[in-house]
Amino acid sequence: MTDAQDTASDTALRTTGGAPSDDDVPASGLPIPLLEPREGIPPVVATDEALAEVVAAFAAGRGPVAVDAERASGYRYGQRAYLVQLRREGAGTALIDPVGCPDLSALGEALTGTEWILHAATQDLPCLRDIGMVPSRLFDTELAGRLAGFPRVGLGAMVESVLGYALEKGHSAVDWSTRPLPEPWLRYAALDVELLVDLRDALEKELDRQGKLGWALEEFDAIASAPPAPPRKDPWRRTSGMHKVRRRRQMAVVRELWTARDKVAQRRDVSPGKVLSDSAIVEAALALPPNAGALSALPGYGQRMGKRQLEQWQAAVDRAKALPESELPQPGQPVAGPPPPRAWADKDPAAAARLSAARAAVSTLAEELNLPQENLITPDTVRRVCWEPPAPATPETVAAALTGHGARPWQVGLVTPLLVAALTAHA
Numbered sequence: 454m455t456d457a458q459d460t461a462s463d464t465a466l467r468t469t470g471g472a473p474s475d476d477d478v479p480a481s482g483l484p485i486p487l488l489e490p491r492e493g494i495p496p497v498v499a500t501d502e503a504l505a506e507v508v509a510a511f512a513a514g515r516g517p518v519a520v521d522a523e524r525a526s527g528y529r530y531g532q533r534a535y536l537v538q539l540r541r542e543g544a545g546t547a548l549i550d551p552v553g554c555p556d557l558s559a560l561g562e563a564l565t566g567t568e569w570i571l572h573a574a575t576q577d578l579p580c581l582r583d584i585g586m587v588p589s590r591l592f593d594t595e596l597a598g599r600l601a602g603f604p605r606v607g608l609g610a611m612v613e614s615v616l617g618y619a620l621e622k623g624h625s626a627v628d629w630s631t632r633p634l635p636e637p638w639l640r641y642a643a644l645d646v647e648l649l650v651d652l653r654d655a656l657e658k659e660l661d662r663q664g665k666l667g668w669a670l671e672e673f674d675a676i677a678s679a680p681p682a683p684p685r686k687d688p689w690r691r692t693s694g695m696h697k698v699r700r701r702r703q704m705a706v707v708r709e710l711w712t713a714r715d716k717v718a719q720r721r722d723v724s725p726g727k728v729l730s731d732s733a734i735v736e737a738a739l740a741l742p743p744n745a746g747a748l749s750a751l752p753g754y755g756q757r758m759g760k761r762q763l764e765q766w767q768a769a770v771d772r773a774k775a776l777p778e779s780e781l782p783q784p785g786q787p788v789a790g791p792p793p794p795r796a797w798a799d800k801d802p803a804a805a806a807r808l809s810a811a812r813a814a815v816s817t818l819a820e821e822l823n824l825p826q827e828n829l830i831t832p833d834t835v836r837r838v839c840w841e842p843p844a845p846a847t848p849e850t851v852a853a854a855l856t857g858h859g860a861r862p863w864q865v866g867l868v869t870p871l872l873v874a875a876l877t878a879h880a
Contacts, residue, residue: 484617487648517592518564518567532580533580534551568588574676578676621641689707693731729766748770806879811838839875
C-alpha cells in the first residue's frame with residue numbers, strides 16, 4: 454500500500470449507507486461504491502441570481518476548488534461546456550448551466566489565486582476559458598498519477614486505486630446539451646468533483662514521498678501559463694481514411710466536402726460526423742462521381758439522404774473537379790522540424806544513430822523513475838535535438854536547446870546528460 458492509500462484509509466466519505474468506517478471496508482479489498490454526493494444533488498444554477506449566490510459562496514470558501522466540465526462531443530458542434538461542476542470546502546458542490554449562465558468570469562475572478570483541481574486539465578481548460586474561467590494555479594490529478602507511476606490514470610481508476618472508492622462512470626459520453634438534464638446524470642456530475650480534493654491531497658503526499666512533487670508543480674505551472682492553442686492548419690487533412698487519397702484532385706474533393714460539411718454542422722450546431730461521415734467524404738474523393746445519381750450509389754449517400762443534400766455534396770465535388778491545377782492542394786503537410794524517423798537512416802545515418810542512442814537512454818531512465826517516457830521528455834523534443842544538435846554538444850548548449858523546445862527545468866536536469874552522451878558518441 455502506498456502512502457497515498459494510507460492517507461486515504463482515514464478518509465470518511467458518504468456512500469448510500471453513510472460514512473464508512475475502516476471496519477466497513479470489504480475483506481475482499483473491493484472498492485466501496487460511491488453512490489450519492491455528501492450533501493445530495495445540488496440544484497442546477499441557470500440564472501444570474503443563483504449564480505451570484507454561488508460566486509459569493511465559493512469566494513468565501515476555503516482551500517482549493519475542484520473543477521470539472523461536461524461537453525457534448527459527438528453530438529454538438531465544437532467543444533463548448535454544457536455543465537460546470539465545482540466543489541470547495543465551506544461552499545459545497547455547485548452545478549452550473551453555461552447555457553443559462555454563459556459568462557462565468559465573475560466566478561473565475563472570485564477564485565483568482567485559488568488552486569484549481571482538475572483531472573486531465575488540458576481537456577477542460579479550453580471550454581472553461583471560453584466562458585471566462587481561467588486558473589492562475591492548478592493541480593492536475595491525471596498528470597500527477599502519470600508522474601507517480603500509476604498504470605491507469607482515468608478518474609475512476611485513480612479514485613479506486615488511491616482512495617478505495619468506485620465511481621459510476623456510465624454517463625461520460627452522453628449528450629450533455631440535453632435539457633433538462635436527467636437526475637442520474639446530475640448525480641454522476643456531482644460525484645466527479647466529490648473526491649477530487651481528497652485525491653489531490655493523497656497524490657501530493659505520494660509525489661512528495663517519491664521525490665517528484667517539484668516536478669509535478671513545474672508541470673502544473675506550465676499548463677496554467679500556456680497560451681490558447683492556435684487554430685489547426687488544414688484541419689481537413691485529419692479526415693479519417695485520408696491515407697487512401699493519393700491524387701491532388703481527390704484531395705481537393707476532401708477539402709471541399711469537409712469545408713461544406715463544417716459550415717452545415719456549425720449552422721445546425723451538430724457534430725460534423727452526424728452531417729456526413731468521414732468515410733463518405735473519402736468514398737466521394739476516390740470515386741469522383743460525375744453527378745448526384747452516381748454519388749447516391751456510394752456508401753454514405755444512401756436512400757435516406759434527400760435530393761437537396763445529394764446536390765449539395767455533389768456541388769462540392771464539382772467545385773473541386775473544376776479547380777485549376779495551380780489551386781489543388783499539395784500532398785502532405787509542410788513539416789516543421791525533422792523528417793519522420795523512418796527516413797533518417799537514408800537522409801542522415803549519423804542523426805539516426807544519435808536518435809537511437811537517445812531513445813534507448815530516455816527509455817531506460819523513464820523505467821527507472823517509473824513514469825511514462827513522454828512525461829520525462831516529449832519524443833518530438835528528442836527528435837529535434839538529435840536532428841539539429843547544438844555545436845558543440847555541451848551540457849550548457851544541450852540544456853539551452855531543451856529549454857528552447859519547452860522542456861521544464863526538472864526535465865532539462867534529468868535528460869541533458871543522456872542527450873550529451875548520445876550526441877557526442879555519434880557526432
